Amino acid sequence: MLQVTNIHKKYGSLEVLKGIDLMIAAGEVVSIVGASGAGKSTLLHILGTLDTADSGEVFFDGNNIARLNATDMAKFRNRHIGFIFQFHNLLPEFTALENVCLPGFLAGRTEKEVRQRAEELLQMLGLSHRLDHKPSEMSGGEQQRTAVARALINSPKIIFADEPSGNLDSKNAQELHDIFFRLRDEFNQTFVIVTHNEQLAGMADRTLVMKDGQIVID
Numbered sequence: 001m002l003q004v005t006n007i008h009k010k011y012g013s014l015e016v017l018k019g020i021d022l023m024i025a026a027g028e029v030v031s032i033v034g035a036s037g038a039g040k041s042t043l044l045h046i047l048g049t050l051d052t053a054d055s056g057e058v059f060f061d062g063n064n065i066a067r068l069n070a071t072d073m074a075k076f077r078n079r080h081i082g083f084i085f086q087f088h089n090l091l092p093e094f095t096a097l098e099n100v101c102l103p104g105f106l107a108g109r110t111e112k113e114v115r116q117r118a119e120e121l122l123q124m125l126g127l128s129h130r131l132d133h134k135p136s137e138m139s140g141g142e143q144q145r146t147a148v149a150r151a152l153i154n155s156p157k158i159i160f161a162d163e164p165s166g167n168l169d170s171k172n173a174q175e176l177h178d179i180f181f182r183l184r185d186e187f188n189q190t191f192v193i194v195t196h197n198e199q200l201a202g203m204a205d206r207t208l209v210m211k212d213g214q215i216v217i218d
């Protein structure tokens with residue numbers, strides 16, 4: 001599904017990624033681990049089209065997305081990629097349901113269809129009693145599960161998660177990890193997850209270890 005070749009990235013004179021090659025198959029849960037500053041988030045952002053590499057190629061299902069212009073890239077991201085961040089990044093003035101619906105509306109889908117899917121997702125994630133709650137009215141675990149529903153609203157090919165359980169206590173972290181694997185088992189959902197959480201890395205199908213801008217163990 002995802003293939004990247006020879007990705008390089010510099011910030012000023014700092015070489016952050018030094019030739020990354022990687023293939024990820026549909027239905028894989030891949031974790032990326034490594035010391036702080038190894039380049040994990042930078043790689044994740046490039047894979048997720050939030051940032052661009054200085055050189056190298058990123059192919060999704062054989063399409064070279066590095067060649068898309070900014071508008072088409074944004075459209076591609078909205079339709080095919082989901083993101084989950086350490087801090088849920090939900091919009092504070094919107095309810096859980098509205099937050100989940102938003103990327104669906106941006107994709108140009110009908111209100112009825114998007115609302116129905118959002119309600120189904122929130123129900124699946126145990127949040128049917130929180131539809132009308134704003135983020136500040138929910139627990140950390142509930143906020144993060146809402147962010148998972150938002151990531152799923154457009155049925156993305158792949159979900160990128162950057163320290164998704166980094167801000168959760170161990171019970172909520174465990175619940176979140178179980179959700180990822182349930183989504184993989186039931187819907188063949190693909191995940192690439194940057195994490196310092198050893199339990200999550202240990203559960204993944206593959207663990208990539210990064211060091212100084214390179215993948216040193218796959």
Ligand SMILES: Nc1ncnc2c1ncn2[C@@H]1O[C@H](COP(=O)(O)OP(=O)(O)OP(=O)(O)O)[C@@H](O)[C@H]1O
Pocket residue numbers: 011014016034035036037038039040041042043
């Ligand atoms: N926008 C930027 N401008 C300049 N330097 C940056 C930028 N983003 C990241 N860096 C630097 O690039 C290096 C890699 O950062 P990155 O966030 O990818 O590491 P990481 O492995 O995800 O670390 P952590 O585990 O601490 O999140 C670091 O030295 C960081 O300071």
